[in-house]
Amino acid sequence: MQFSFHFNSLSFILLIVFGISLVIQLIYHWGLFSKVAFYKRNARPKLDEELEPVSIVLCARDAYEYLTELIPALLKQDYPDFEIVVVNDCSDDETEEYLKDLERKETRVKPVQLKQHLNFFNGKKFPLSMGIKSAQNDLIVFTECNCMPVNDQWLRSVVNRYNSRTEIVIGYSPYVQKKSSLNRIIRFDALQNGLLYLSAALSRHPYMGIGKNLSYRKELFYRNQGFISHYTTSVGDDDLFINQTANKKNTEVLIDAEDAILATPTNNFKLWMRQKSSRYSTIPKYGTRARLMLSLFYVSQFLFYASFIALLALCARPAFTIANNAVFYIPILVFFFLLRFGTQLFIYHKASKRLGEKGLLPGLIAYDFLFAFLSPWQRLMGRMNVGVE
Template sequence: MPIEFTPLAITLLSVLGVAFLVNCGYLFLLYNKFAFTKEHQPGITKNEPVSIIICARNEAENLQAKLPAILEQDYPEFEVVVVNDCSYDSSIDILEEMTSKYENLRIVHLEENDKYKHGKKFALTLGIKASKYDLLLLTDADCLPLSNRWIAKMMENYNGQTEIVLGYSPYVRKSGFLNKFIRFETFMTALNYFSFALAGKPYMGVGRNLSYRKDLFFRNKGFASHMHLLSGDDDLFVNAHANAVNTRIEISEEATMLSEPKESFTDFWRQKRRHMSVGKYYKPYHKIMLSIRTLATVVFYGVVIASLILQVNYQIILGIFVLYLIFLTITYKKAMQKLQVPDLWFFSFLYDFIYNLYLVLMTLVKPAASKVRWK
């Protein structure tokens, strides 16, 4: 079919061109900074003592299987504070038994109160108050460090200015499309927050692998500004207090904290609704930048699909589409190698399309943050 520049064709090409330029801007100016930048040099570490904080609610099996790997880290001085948050399984028995073997394990036990319900932030605040040291390192009970130098690698990032260290926590690789999508979604989340941090605009971290100074926490009154929200103990805190000077990232494999993924779509959907329910409380700049990327990607793919269906200048549009895929897959391949998910690269463009549609859907249906429970 010959190429004709009808009003419809011009409109589609114009929209596609804008979406293409916006997406290339994110790829070349933001994501490439992370994908192709050499590993940063560690800060001047003095091996300061560290308090590891873990909030656990009915996590008996995970505590028994994974807590020893944290308690046996190769680091001069550290404690592990486990907040047993109203568990009704055998968590307290397992923890008390472990205290006889590990002198660096401390337990904070919370009892259920029917009149005063609380979320993770309350439990985490009590754990931080009970900790002895200024350097805090946070993770979850279902997480397993990939090496016995997890603490050491995270702490290497502290220098005179550092107050926050953003770590990486991917999910265990398993079979099936859901697992691949969960790991791709985690990859994209990490690519975004690491890239923004390197660009001097840090906006979030994940509580499965996050470190900050206790002084920063109390100096800013902890979670007081969003204590009424049951979610956001990690990303809202980082969004409010991270900046270009006080924040560093750590992506080495030794510092990676591996987590168990959800195995059903329903559980995953519920988890992500909770995670994304606080996005509207981010700083305006971050909300705008993240939204523009999603919108541009959905529009780009939408125009390509529409041109194929309508057969309107699809030769030119397919050419632009192929060019975009080349740029996208080159960037993603390098970033995926860094973030330990190279197996996702071959279908990365397909996951990218589904991922951005999923973000739009989550934005439309996500509940109020105050109505989401953490466990």
């Protein structure tokens, strides 16, 4: 049997690109994402007397409808000693009145009322700083108004991740499942992003966290001068701060489905695109290792699909033949494509169960293909600073 390559053809170059991107993607899935898929934690739950006091901090701007559901759920947390610090960031709705009334009834609720916007900090950084300053306890847990803990054990789960060296706990937040294509796209994006930053943290190279489910010590915040190093950036109160302060010794993860915080996603595609582009604008401020890791994943994902499509389009001029016959060319390409897809399906299935994500696997290949081309566009828009929070 004669096997020959056509070194001068465009197809050969594309074949090399396809092969390299395939290998890189397999390394990411088996070497990195598998850490979430097969994660096991055997730490002993802490007794009540071992649980230190906690301050839950969240910011609210015109979030009255969310707060009326979230705060009662937080107050039902099975935890011996905690407070809820709610920063009302110049709301125009009924938030202020609701918090004042709640404060009279519930001593654990501590409102912080902001009456005017300040230009020193952009976005949520000033309100969050005021909330952290007002917190009575060193251990701070963060969430957002459009979120909801899945059970009354969330606070215990967060604090159980702390040991003598821990200063940061990074959690995951799936979105509420709805019957819409946009909802599935948003949830797949959250899953893929979660696999990246949680796997990195499990590999002892943490680079970000999300404010929906995040915890760190007040002392860490002040020791690193809070948000001063990136105060001019409207976003990044969560990921940029964690990128600045997290290391292999002081960071733990919170990823089990029962430890999740459910978030309510937007129903507006344009708004979601603007939010994503805005979030991508923080990546250039990450450390070198994190930027390289993210760039390599997104570039190899894009090149994998782009080169595969191009190779199929050029099947009349194959990069190799067997016995002078190109009939084996397409099946071999499809085999390696399915090898990557089968790997992704297996890892994502395991990781989805771990993280509490449901209903995404039937459309996995479609969502992955979409983000292979959408993510570079969102990153470009982020670099141009066109996104808004």
